[in-house]
Amino acid sequence: MVFPDRASRPLWRCWLWPYWRQALPVMRLCVMGSPMNSESGVAGSSSQAAGSAVKVQGLCKDFASFASPWDRLVEWGTLGRYCRHETIPALTDVTFDLRRGGALALVGANGAGKSTLLKIVSGTLFPTAGRVEVSGRVASLLELGMGFQPEFSGRENIVFNGRFLGLKDHEIQDRMADIIAFAELEHAIQRPLRTYSSGMLLRLAFAVVAHVDPDILVIDEALAVGDAYFTQKCLVRIRRFRRDGVTLLFASHDPLAVKSLCDEALLLVEGRCLDWGSPDSVLEHYNSLVARGRSSRAILNMEGVPARVSRRSGTEGNSRRSGNSRALVAGFSLTDASGTACRSFMAGDEGIVRIRALFLDHVNEPTVGLLIRDRLGNDVYGTNTWQQQVSTGSCRPGDLLEVGFRIPLNLGPGEYSLTVALHTLESHVHDSFDWIDRLLVFRILSPPAARFTGTAFLRPTLDVTAPVPLQDLQTWTGTLTAAFGGEPPRMYQVGESTPPWFFQGWYPAERGQEDWFAWTRPSFGFIIDLRGSFLELEVGARPDSRGDQATEADISMGPVSLGRFVVAGGAGWTSLRIPIPPEVSGCAGLVRVTVPGWRASAAGEGGDPRLLGLRVRRIHVT
Template identity: 40%
Template sequence: MPLISIRNITKKYHTFASDWDRFVEAITNGRIRRRHEHWILKGVSLEAEPGESIGIIGYNGAGKSTLLKIVLGVSTPDSGTVAIDGRVAGLLELGVGFHPEFTGRENATISCQLLGLDPAEIPPLVEEIKRFSELEDYFDEPMRTYSTGMQMRLAFSASTAVRPEILVVDEALAVGDAYFQHKSMARIRRFREAGTTLFLVSHDPTAIKNLCDRALILEEGVVIRDGRPDEVLDYYQAMVNRRKKDEEIRQFSNDGVVVTRSGDARMEISAIQILDMDGKPGRVFKTGETARIRQTITCNDPGVRPNVGIMIRDRLGNHIYGTNTHLKKVAIDDRFEVGTRFHVDFDVELRLGAGSYNVSVAVVDDALHSSHLDWIDQAVVFQVMPDGVPDYAGLTPLPARLSYGRGPGIETGTEPVAAGEQLGADRVEAGD
């Protein structure tokens, strides 16, 4: 049974051009209408199962925050139904519900009381909020003295002090230092593993790929894409890149991988190949081998100066390596005739761990970097195999040296070596 069931909800807001228009409508009891209606959500439907994690993306004003407020119950739809089975916790606008003159401790206590907890449960929970937020002495200072990052620490710590059935987060984790962001993400992952349903609005594609099972795009209050995070994010990236009305976004399947293509086709990628250094096609490489990624491009507009690039991602969609002819200072400034074909090779040493990787390719106008000519996400997939028995763990075999030494105090362990002190004369080294 779905934990959340949203059926065909709509939401609109009213604005007035002036206070006089508002006054006229008020004194005529609405008989003379001067308001302007702005539809924020238009027939949105979705369901979420227990433990499911959903990422919501879209342009500013698309209706993302309004949808989350309806899930939280702080706003109601104009039509449609919302059924929620479970306790909901939310982190929307920072500091909402907190009093600036109250201390962090007092605000945390009020937050726990609003959860309906037994009074005996609250003091230890407040101490846990203090510990997790790491506000130290500031925990007993008024919130008006807090920085934005400190407010986020307190808000997140208080909102997640008790694991909810449903957790709603609206971009708030983008505030604050990287350390606390990682700490917050770790708590969200633990909640997910325990069965919490997550709604996450974020412009960080890595967060959505790592935390969400599913993603959807809201555009002008309508869900236009709903599916796997990598496919939806590729489509959204194409939307962001689109600048001209005649650019088209297309998605199709290639060897079981959903490929997203966009651009105005003034330069068109007509072929993509992965070759070994002997020029033979290959899809499987050993760690450390060099792969040649070749793009063959057809000119449809002689006035364009192309900038050609690649991006390698892992199976989770994380960016591993990307570059282009502009960054490499390789100018392609020949004036091509219509129909001319040329190719660009990227020779990449694959210092990668074993796994599956994909390559996205693109050609843009070097004079107008925002103008995408042809962009293909997940254009080709290749595999990396270990060369022998790997002596490392992780994503990439970084060059590393290992040292082992014996000296005074090392054998007994009674005299720790100070930082920067040499280990002794007897030393064995190994590494790359």
């Protein structure tokens, strides 16, 4: 749909347009229960060009700002004849075409229009003018908590949000257990959402989005509030979406996430599309804007401007300046290797710091130095002309001396400040001419091809030996013994506590009519002493009304497959007697079992939402 300009609208639409235009998407979402898919509004279109998931042409969005409620009332009461609002443009003539299966990152400073654009694509906001075509189911993670009801429990909000995203009730119930498990909020799922922290809200919101099976995934910087563990978990799921052909529209201030997740980037500056291309080129363009101060208030506000630093007050802004004024810092610059002003570098890039000193007194062999500190104020690296044994000559009053430092910035990711100093000899403590602390701030980014943590970029050389089967049984057994605090037993009788040798896929033990047993997931494992001839398992399949059907179990010991075995259905128990192959006998081994999964709740046999495999009562090696 093409949205007309205000000048071409009838009078009655001029004053109603700003209000019903914003209300229409919300009303349509409430009626349909999913993002819009019709020809009008921000919609998916059957006429959309083949291969395009999101197509935006000439998109504009204006917001009306009133100085007071009375101004709003006057404009309403006069049917728009008296315009009392200020028009604030959020987006101006934005155009792009995102192909199916592609990933586009929106890059820009706060207030550039990224969130507004994502809301329009998601169908929660109407544009002022332009065309937006969306093809497929959209799942969006916009403002944190958007679409949630604070008085509802976490479980109720999963249902509510799932309906909002277009899932049917039976689909939501089938995925409920997986959503709760992904969010890891089992302990809080019955509590009202108002008791959740921002990180818990993110967990719940992303878990719902991750199980919608969307065609288009829209994320607006929401991952920034999560802890490191869950953020990595989300990134893994997003990469899986990408492998499955899901289209990604992603807004972030994290350059690493932009480069690793997206194959295209769009630079927004004050609501306009300034650049569109590969993430590397767009981020380089954005960094150049940061260096020129157009989009870098967050960085530049941390710096002091030496021309404004008062010698009497000692400070202005965040800089601190001191010294006897025999020489003054007259200028400075930080550039990349090509000489372009820059405040963001990849770890390992070369930075050039140039310091110009104006002398007010005669000084023989003055020292010019610099000091790099991290964001906590810790000294990371410092040097000067004295320590580098570089002669600076004899300077007279009125002389201007310039010294350049070429430094490989082998630093860890983060923000660093630069301090400069003019003095004599090795240290400024004895005779300091001019010392300016925190003169400028720059940022180091981790290279996508060599990620690391810490404060130093050491560039290691790695060699990897291809994995081979371990032949030394003593090493195998010794490693397991050291890790688990003892040798594994030859028999397990399931009891109240789960032994540490139950490796993966086990639910807590339960008390049955006869004895203790434990449910497993469809895939589970355990470590056991295999010094024997047979592995015996006492197991049971689903005991419900449909449990008369047998279940097939695939069992393997390490790399050796033992084949497929049949577990009888019903409430009884089946004893499996499995020969232990000679190549794995005589040591502790990892046994894995895989069976078809099922849910009691889906089968109408109770409300247990867990994904189940087998019942296990006893494991023994004979």
